[in-house]
Amino acid sequence: MFTKQKTGNIEKNNQRLNIKLAVIYFLLVILFISLLLFL
Numbered sequence: 001m002f003t004k005q006k007t008g009n010i011e012k013n014n015q016r017l018n019i020k021l022a023v024i025y026f027l028l029v030i031l032f033i034s035l036l037l038f039l
Helices: 002-038
Strands: none
8 A cells, every 4th residue: 555655656746747847848849939930
């Protein structure tokens, strides 16, 4: 039971990390596109 909770927490942390990475990637893409448009 304890190990099950631990793996569940790890999965939640991975999901949060993936969301953070997706947001950062999305912002970088928007920044890149805006730079291309201004140049």
